Every structure is written in C-alpha cells, then in structure tokens.
Amino acid sequence: MDVGLGVSCRLRWALVLVFLLVLPVRARADVGTPLVWGTAFQLLFGNALLGCAEGWLVARIAGLSFRRCVGWMILASYLSSWAGFWGFTALFETWHPDVYTVRWAGWCLLVAAYVATVVLEWPFVALCCRRLEHWFQTSVKSSLLVQTGSYLVLFGGFYLLSLSWLFAGWSLVRPAELELPRNVVAFYISTDGRHVYAARLDGQPGVRIADLDGFDPWQDHLGLVPSEGHTNDWDLAVVRRQDPVQRVWPRVSSLEKVSPQMAQRTSYYWRWGLKPFEAGPEGGSPWEVHWSMWPEMGLWARRGDQMVAVRVMTPFGGYSVWQAVQLPGDLVLVQFEDQVCAVDLSRRRMALLCRGMGILALHDDQVVNMPPGLR
Incomplete structure (x- = not known):
C-alpha cells in the first residue's frame, strides 16, 4: 500500500474521531443542554473512542501494535474519566469558589485533573510497554504525550459545547x-x-x-x-x-x-x-x-x-x-x-x-x- 495513502486514511479517521468527541448535541428545554449530553456521551461511549485514539498514539510512539495497546487504554480512559468526574466535581462543590475566584479555581482544577490523569493512566501505558527494553522512560513519555493530546481535544469539545467559559468577555x-x-x-x-x-x-x-x-x-x-x-x-x-x-x-x-x-x-x-x-x-x-x-x-x-x-x-x-x-x-x-x-x-x-x-x-x-x- 502507498505510504502517503495510508497516512491520509489514518488522518481522516483521526479527524472523524475528534469530530465525534466534540460533536454538539441539539438541546431541548426538557431533556438537557449540549454540555449535559456531551458529558453523558463522553462518560458512557466517548471513552471507548478516546481509548482507541490513545491506544493508537501509544502504539505509534512506542512502536507497538495497535491491538496490544487499545484494550488497556480503553480501560484507562474509563477509569480516569469516571474517577475524575466524581472526584473533581465533589472537590469543586466542596471548594465552592465565589464569582471572583471561580476562574482561578477552574484553571487550578484543570491542571490538577491533567496531572491526575497522567498518573492514573500511566500504569496502563506501562503494561503496554512492559516488554520493551526501556519500558519506563517510554511509558512516561507516551503517557505525557497522549494525555496532552487528549486534553486538547476534550477541552476544545467542552468549550464548543458550553458556548463560553467563566465570564468570557466580562x-x-x-x-x-x-x-x-x-x-x-x-x-x-x-x-x-x-x-x-x-x-x-x-x-x-x-x-x-x-x-x-x-x-x-x-x-x-x-x-x-x-x-x-x-x-x-x-x-x-x-x-x-x-x-x-x-x-x-x-x-x-x-x-x-x-x-x-x-x-x-x-x-x-x-x-x-x-x-x-x-x-x-x-x-x-x-x-x-x-x-x-x-x-x-x-x-x-x-x-x-x-x-x-x-x-x-x-x-x-x-x-x-x-x-x-x-x-x-x-x-x-x-x-x-x-x-x-x-x-x-x-x-x-x-x-x-x-x-x-x-x-x-x-x-x-x-x-x-x-x-x-x-x-
């Protein structure tokens, strides 16, 4: 197969995946809003797609097969997503920042969530890389790169679905x-x-x-x-x-x-x-x-x-x-x-x-x- 054609196909599939993860849902007053349904989609189904994307990235970075990585990364995606959803939501409610500090609190929690995701998903990346000679360095590098890419996609999706964030323009x-x-x-x-x-x-x-x-x-x-x-x-x-x-x-x-x-x-x-x-x-x-x-x-x-x-x-x-x-x-x-x-x-x-x-x-x-x- 032509190498350029293969790269082009993979790029198209990656764009389709990103589109599905950030796809806005039409809102009705009696069933919820785009962000509500977007969050539900992410927790129930989006993590499977995200895990596939992360498995593909780990395989590319570490030189492994996709089949070897995809299962572990789907499990990692569901674990970190559900733990983060309940944990950081509870933390936000406990913190209860006022309107003057909520912007700062939001950014602090976002950074903390990124670090927590890297830590929670690293063992699964390490399992993918366990047979490599330099498995530790490769797994740490892969986890950092994969979570950085995932957060860029998810944060972009959140911004699109929520219309704006934290008093934009105020x-x-x-x-x-x-x-x-x-x-x-x-x-x-x-x-x-x-x-x-x-x-x-x-x-x-x-x-x-x-x-x-x-x-x-x-x-x-x-x-x-x-x-x-x-x-x-x-x-x-x-x-x-x-x-x-x-x-x-x-x-x-x-x-x-x-x-x-x-x-x-x-x-x-x-x-x-x-x-x-x-x-x-x-x-x-x-x-x-x-x-x-x-x-x-x-x-x-x-x-x-x-x-x-x-x-x-x-x-x-x-x-x-x-x-x-x-x-x-x-x-x-x-x-x-x-x-x-x-x-x-x-x-x-x-x-x-x-x-x-x-x-x-x-x-x-x-x-x-x-x-x-x-x-």
Whole structure:
C-alpha cells in the first residue's frame, strides 16, 4: 500500500474521531443542554473512542501494535474519566469558589485533573510497554504525550459545547464600581435559611425583617402573594411548592404598583427561559432578559441587535441562575445559587453583593410598606 495513502486514511479517521468527541448535541428545554449530553456521551461511549485514539498514539510512539495497546487504554480512559468526574466535581462543590475566584479555581482544577490523569493512566501505558527494553522512560513519555493530546481535544469539545467559559468577555468588579440605584430595596433569605433580610444596594448590612420556621433551598423563595384581608395589596412571602406560604412582610406593595402579571413572575424559581420580575416601571429597561437554571445557559439579554450572556461554568461544575430581577436601565440582579450579583449588561461588568437565597427586589415606587431602617 502507498505510504502517503495510508497516512491520509489514518488522518481522516483521526479527524472523524475528534469530530465525534466534540460533536454538539441539539438541546431541548426538557431533556438537557449540549454540555449535559456531551458529558453523558463522553462518560458512557466517548471513552471507548478516546481509548482507541490513545491506544493508537501509544502504539505509534512506542512502536507497538495497535491491538496490544487499545484494550488497556480503553480501560484507562474509563477509569480516569469516571474517577475524575466524581472526584473533581465533589472537590469543586466542596471548594465552592465565589464569582471572583471561580476562574482561578477552574484553571487550578484543570491542571490538577491533567496531572491526575497522567498518573492514573500511566500504569496502563506501562503494561503496554512492559516488554520493551526501556519500558519506563517510554511509558512516561507516551503517557505525557497522549494525555496532552487528549486534553486538547476534550477541552476544545467542552468549550464548543458550553458556548463560553467563566465570564468570557466580562469584568468582575467590586460593588462600588457599579452605578447601583439607591432607590431599590432587595429582599433575600439568609444562606442558613433562618432569616429574611431587606437591604439597599449600597453594600450596607441588611435589616432582618422575619424569622423562618423551615426552609428548602431548592424550592423556597421570596415572592408576592395576595394580602390577607386587603385584596388590593401584595404581601412579601416565602413561596413553597407544597406547604402554605409564610408571609414575612405585610402589604409590601399593591395592585396599583405591581400588576398581577408582573407579580406572577415572582412565583418562578430555578426554572428555564423565564423573563425576570421588573423592579421599577414595566418596560423601564431597553433589554429583553431571560434566565435559565442550566449553568451553561445562564442569563442572556437582547437590546436591538446586541446580544449578551453571562454564565458560570467550568469542566468540573458551575453555578445555576436560580433567580433574576431586572432593575431600571442596564442592570440585573442575579442569584447564582447562593451568590447575589449585580450585572451591568451594557458595560459587561458584574459584582458580588452578598450571599443569599430566594431574592426579590422592589423599586421604592413599588413599595407601600417599607421596612424600618430603609425609609
């Protein structure tokens, strides 16, 4: 067979393999996103393809037969992939970096995962090379080269499937660097689920307005419900999926200031593709904003032909948008799990304001009964 033809065929098969490993999958709201399905494909089936590619590379580097290497490298690929998936995902959740440190944490975990993969898969490479005279040096060299190539492919696939990584194009700033409105009051539940606070967006400590008798962080959140005995008013309440709501601040607003359609938006939490509640006059912002519970989707907004998105996703974990409130102008209040952030859509800047859950915010013009200390 012609040598050039053989190389060309092998190159085509290698390109097909790379394509299969990074192939995006069309997403539907009820079945997952490209990254979710891409990760599942990699864990269940992609490792077999990756093991074949790694076996071929080891055979080429060490001068061995493909049959001798492919079985060991498929086993190595599955072992390192599953161990890394569970181990580094748990490590990310334990570390729980905030939005300021998650980028650094993601890169640190990526380097650590590369080193761990080289170490975990080296014994299998050594088994492939065990009959060679210089088996140790050859196996170490092969493992380093093979894992470097594998990580370039997998990281490229992750980048394609996740659309972007770690606030691409965004600046992380301190709250004082954003022009936050002084006529907005934010309500949130403490991270331990025991208290409800109200606070201005000026960085000052919040005022405790209620104590809770139970809290489910995955479901419970603050919302507007019809006031008892005052049909034209809204109470601030902890909305629960099954249990009765717990009213935490009476007659916080009224039908005149917040329409039933807008109040309905406060009943949604940790959902998909929703429009946020607007703190201020309806339509007071030029942006059309949506948010999703999937970390790789995050929050996205459109103003005319301009489209922006912010998401927090690493190869080892990410932060879902659990709630969002649209503020006047270019600002949005976003809850990334337990991190309450202010996002400037126009300047692409974001700041962490506090830790809290189940957020809601109202403009002063929407408030009838303002909590003491904030008037």
